[in-house]
Amino acid sequence: MRLTRRRLIAAMGAGAASAQTPRPLDLSQFEPRSTLHVKETAVPRARFPVIDFHTHLSWGDPKGEKADIILPPAQLLTVMDRRNVKIMVNLTGGYGRGLDECVAALAKPHPDRFIVFTMPWFTRVSEGGYARFQGGEIERAHRAGARGLKVLKSLGLVVRDKGKLVAVDDRRFDPMWEACGALKMPVAIHTSDPEAFFTPIDRFNERFEELNAHPDWSFHGKDYPSDRELQEARFRVLARHPKTTFVVLHMGTAENLGYIAAAMDRYPNMHVEFGARIGELGRQPRASRQFLERYQDRVLFGTDAVPKGDEYPQQVFGDKLYEIYWRFLETADEYFDYAPARVPPQGRWKIYGLGLPDGVLRKIYWSNAARLLGLPS
Numbered sequence: 001m002r003l004t005r006r007r008l009i010a011a012m013g014a015g016a017a018s019a020q021t022p023r024p025l026d027l028s029q030f031e032p033r034s035t036l037h038v039k040e041t042a043v044p045r046a047r048f049p050v051i052d053f054h055t056h057l058s059w060g061d062p063k064g065e066k067a068d069i070i071l072p073p074a075q076l077l078t079v080m081d082r083r084n085v086k087i088m089v090n091l092t093g094g095y096g097r098g099l100d101e102c103v104a105a106l107a108k109p110h111p112d113r114f115i116v117f118t119m120p121w122f123t124r125v126s127e128g129g130y131a132r133f134q135g136g137e138i139e140r141a142h143r144a145g146a147r148g149l150k151v152l153k154s155l156g157l158v159v160r161d162k163g164k165l166v167a168v169d170d171r172r173f174d175p176m177w178e179a180c181g182a183l184k185m186p187v188a189i190h191t192s193d194p195e196a197f198f199t200p201i202d203r204f205n206e207r208f209e210e211l212n213a214h215p216d217w218s219f220h221g222k223d224y225p226s227d228r229e230l231q232e233a234r235f236r237v238l239a240r241h242p243k244t245t246f247v248v249l250h251m252g253t254a255e256n257l258g259y260i261a262a263a264m265d266r267y268p269n270m271h272v273e274f275g276a277r278i279g280e281l282g283r284q285p286r287a288s289r290q291f292l293e294r295y296q297d298r299v300l301f302g303t304d305a306v307p308k309g310d311e312y313p314q315q316v317f318g319d320k321l322y323e324i325y326w327r328f329l330e331t332a333d334e335y336f337d338y339a340p341a342r343v344p345p346q347g348r349w350k351i352y353g354l355g356l357p358d359g360v361l362r363k364i365y366w367s368n369a370a371r372l373l374g375l376p377s
């Protein structure tokens with residue numbers, strides 16, 4: 001570097017145009033190493049015990065026949081104990097016999113370590129009498145040991161009836177939302193996706209590399225609703241079912257905290273969780289800290305952890321994942337990676353720690369989720 005510069009300066013002195021012509025560089029080959037000398041705080045254990053409210057330890061079987069537990073509980077527990085994660089909530093516990101098997105594999109043998117949620121039978125949405133069937137299934141799942149309901153982003157983006165996308169606020173789900181309220185089962189709902197997934201995959205897209213590698217993650221064009229339409233449909237559900245507690249996963253839209261804050265003010269039954277969104281929160285640390293402090297009683301800790309999920313480096317269950325979350329929430333470190341990956345997987349930027357006070361940490365790590373799940377705070 002110094003030699004080149006010296007040569008350039010020398011060349012300028014001699015009156016030459018330039019010593020070197022710029023070379024093109026393929027974006028995929030670009031791996032800049034930061035030259036900032038900044039503080040690096042290792043946080044191996046969370047400062048207080050943690051409930052990870054957003055994990056996928058099994059994927060619900062669409063037919064409702066079996067459970068496929070990705071890692072044996074013993075392997076999960078060693079990481080949890082090392083990192084101070086007391087409880088993992090497996091949101092995708094499925095339904096039918098699959099749910100029974102999932103409860104038997106995780107929650108029954110380790111009632112103080114694993115909690116299982118159920119899911120709607122979207123495969124049956126076109127059948128007559130679905131609304132009543134689905135309401136009844138929530139009661140059955142509750143008896144089977146499910147402690148809440150998870151709604152995947154497929155509602156609004158994938159689930160179809162006679163070719164048409166089923167809306168998030170479709171009336172057929174009303175008995176389901178009501179049953180959750182009556183049984184005090186929180187609803188963990190994922191609606192829409194990052195804003196960049198709704199815009200063209202082109203040079204202006206800040207998540208170009210991610211979408212270019214996974215074009216099927218894009219919801220731009222075709223008959224997809226816009227991000228805003230999806231968000232609004234979900235808010236209509238919250239408004240229509242005030243006695244049901246909703247946990248809006250991934251912050252709803254982590255790119256627009258002002259919009260989500262306004263919704264938090266409108267809907268007292270709304271909570272948020274920030275799994276797989278510390279990349280967004282961490283690049284706007286002042287706004288994020290303000291949000292988390294203001295709504296400290298309605299924010300839940302979650303990671304969206306998936307054992308063995310190699311397509312999503314930002315959510316592979318393991319020691320590294322949790323260490324990054326602790327560092328982000330507990331320290332004031334600056335300019336560090338939000339995921340253990342060669343290139344930042346959700347966009348080429350780094351994050352800044354929030355340095356949250358102990359009182360806020362305790363609520364986000366534990367008490368808010370404990371209250372919703374009926375556990376001691």
Ligand SMILES: [Zn+2]
Nearest residue numbers: 054055056304
């Ligand atoms: Zn998830």
